[in-house]
Amino acid sequence: MALAFAVPEVAENLEGWGPGPASVPSQLEHVPYAPFSKADRVGRASDWTAQAFKYASGRYDRNNTGGNAVFNFFSNEDEDSFHLVDTRPPPRPKYGARRFQQRFQRRDRDEGRRDGGRDSGAGADRERQRRERLQQQKRGQWNAYWQDKNAPRNVYNSSVDIRPEWSVLEQIPLTSLSKLSYDVGEPEDITTCGTLDYYDKACDRVTPKTERVLERFENRQFYKVTTTDDPVIRRLLLESEDVGTVFATDAILSTLMCAPRSVYSWDIVAQRVGNKLFFDKRDSSFDLLTVYETAQEPIPEEKESINSMHSLSQEATFINQNFSQQVLQKEGKKYEFKEPNPFASENEEVAPIAYRYRKWKLDEETTLVARCELHSVAEVKGQEILLTVNSLNEFDSKITGVDWRHKIENQRGAVLATELKNNANKLAKWTAQALLAGAEQMKLGYVSRVHPKDSYNHVLLTVQGYKPKEFAAQINLSVNNMWGILKTVVDICMKLDEGKYLLVKDPNKPIIRLYAVPTDAFENDYAEEPLPEDEQAPPPPETEEKTEQIEEKDADLEI
Numbered sequence: 056m057a058l059a060f061a062v063p064e065v066a067e068n069l070e071g072w073g074p075g076p077a078s079v080p081s082q083l084e085h086v087p088y089a090p091f092s093k094a095d096r097v098g099r100a101s102d103w104t105a106q107a108f109k110y111a112s113g114r115y116d117r118n119n120t121g122g123n124a125v126f127n128f129f130s131n132e133d134e135d136s137f138h139l140v141d142t143r144p145p146p147r148p149k150y151g152a153r154r155f156q157q158r159f160q161r162r163d164r165d166e167g168r169r170d171g172g173r174d175s176g177a178g179a180d181r182e183r184q185r186r187e188r189l190q191q192q193k194r195g196q197w198n199a200y201w202q203d204k205n206a207p208r209n210v211y212n213s214s215v216d217i218r219p220e221w222s223v224l225e226q227i228p229l230t231s232l233s234k235l236s237y238d239v240g241e242p243e244d245i246t247t248c249g250t251l252d253y254y255d256k257a258c259d260r261v262t263p264k265t266e267r268v269l270e271r272f273e274n275r276q277f278y279k280v281t282t283t284d285d286p287v288i289r290r291l292l293l294e295s296e297d298v299g300t301v302f303a304t305d306a307i308l309s310t311l312m313c314a315p316r317s318v319y320s321w322d323i324v325a326q327r328v329g330n331k332l333f334f335d336k337r338d339s340s341f342d343l344l345t346v347y348e349t350a351q352e353p354i355p356e357e358k359e360s361i362n363s364m365h366s367l368s369q370e371a372t373f374i375n376q377n378f379s380q381q382v383l384q385k386e387g388k389k390y391e392f393k394e395p396n397p398f399a400s401e402n403e404e405v406a407p408i409a410y411r412y413r414k415w416k417l418d419e420e421t422t423l424v425a426r427c428e429l430h431s432v433a434e435v436k437g438q439e440i441l442l443t444v445n446s447l448n449e450f451d452s453k454i455t456g457v458d459w460r461h462k463i464e465n466q467r468g469a470v471l472a473t474e475l476k477n478n479a480n481k482l483a484k485w486t487a488q489a490l491l492a493g494a495e496q497m498k499l500g501y502v503s504r505v506h507p508k509d510s511y512n513h514v515l516l517t518v519q520g521y522k523p524k525e526f527a528a529q530i531n532l533s534v535n536n537m538w539g540i541l542k543t544v545v546d547i548c549m550k551l552d553e554g555k556y557l558l559v560k561d562p563n564k565p566i567i568r569l570y571a572v573p574t575d576a577f578e579n580d581y582a583e584e585p586l587p588e589d590e591q592a593p594p595p596p597e598t599e600e601k602t603e604q605i606e607e608k609d610a611d612l613e614i
Contacts (some may be wrong), residue, residue: 235539249409299424320562427492
């Protein structure tokens with residue numbers, strides 16, 4: 056016999072969701088009802104241990120503030136016989152100044168007993184003074200730590216105005232680049248150009264007591280030609296399409312290879328033409344040397360001061376050019392290369408610089424062609440070796456903390472260590488350029504001002520020579536890491552479509568961003584007036600996906 060099943064009546068609620076007001080059963084008319092939403096915090100009904108409130112007080116609201124007030128329970132009867140038992144441990148006395156003083160008084164009393172009761176003599180006074188000095192020193196260290204931690208950081212400007220119409224294609228964190236490693240074979244020379252003068256060995260005997268006035272060579276021309284404007288690279292492309300796939304200069308390559316050490320902003324133009332990739336620099340970029348870039352206390356930007364960031368960069372660049380010419384022999388034989396200087400023109404006094412065009416095979420499909428600079432040649436044990444020449448400059452010993460005239464003879468290691476701390480990026484780039492050019496030795500000159508307030512007259516204090524490979528190991532510059540960084544950037548750019556792109560180091564964050572820019576950007580007819588800060592495109596937020604993509608390439612490049 057089949058049982059009949061009665062379908063209950065469902066009343067339709069036209070005013071909202073849920074049962075209508077007329078459909079409530081008579082036996083439930085006086086029962087309070089309140090709807091719950093997803094935002095209400097509903098606790099546990101019978102949690103007598105209170106563990107939920109201890110570890111998740113935000114989720115289980117103990118004060119019942121998240122639910123509806125209809126269900127709050129209020130007791131109207133006083134239960135005087137009910138008492139809660141406090142199971143908390145008794146409070147421990149704070150470790151304050153009184154206990155601190157009592158401990159030292161007890162130790163002083165014990166020491167006095169060991170000394171035969173002589174706790175009030177001169178020895179005890181000296182011991183108390185020593186302990187007080189130690190305590191003051193510790194307090195000073197902690198105060199300095201918190202002051203440095205809470206001190207406002209300097210905000211640097213970008214090397215290029217970011218236009219709102221530029222789109223970000225990639226974000227490369229510099230922290231992930233320091234883990235890369237890639238092995239590249241020996242380079243092959245394509246051609247050599249220019250003429251070199253021989254190095255004057257008398258400069259190696261210069262000391263602070265026999266300092267030399269730094270001469271000025273204002274009439275000599277120094278060329279900083281970008282990659283696509285190089286006539287030799289253009290000629291090589293016309294002669295053979297297979298000469299290479301990636302083209303750059305040693306200044307551009309060293310900037311990419313030493314990117315994790317950089318603090319200031321820089322930018323590099325990348326152009327994809329067919330299956331070729333060209334790294335270029337904008338006009339006036341890469342031409343000035345940085346000063347005090349990696350110091351713990353950066354130089355404030357004061358436009359009217361001779362010790363401002365821009366003034367020191369100009370001063371360091373002029374010193375480096377003049378020093379590279381002063382250490383050369385004034386008269387004598389020349390070291391001629393295969394071809395003449397490709398940038399020299401008639402009726403111009405050209406600085407004697409040689410260019411070495413070399414190529415490296417990065418993989419089966421990628422070949423790098425680069426122009427590398429050499430500054431001089433020297434005779435060592437009957438053999439001629441190629442040199443790169445650069446100079447470090449001292450502008451104010453009160454700022455750097457080390458006086459070169461007093462320290463450079465007996466404590467040259469301390470002077471170099473200070474420069475490695477304050478100019479780590481610049482020294483690393485010089486070392487990378489010497490390695491790329493195949494120089495057997497790199498000369499570093501130490502130049503200082505005649506007076507700290509005179510930024511025009513300088514003196515040469517001494518010259519030191521280093522082998523590039525040994526100096527790279529000394530400054531913790533890994534050759535495989537340099538090539539790993541370059542290989543990663545090249546792989547990213549080779550996947551792009553044809554067009555012009557811009558690699559920009561963020562001025563205040565360790566990130567390199569890749570922008571897609573118009574094809575006529577940074578040319579003579581391109582409107583490049585500076586934008587106000589409020590109109591510049593803000594940097595996009597960093598995402599973890601970009602970091603993971605770079606870290607995934609670590610395993611591929613480890614060899």
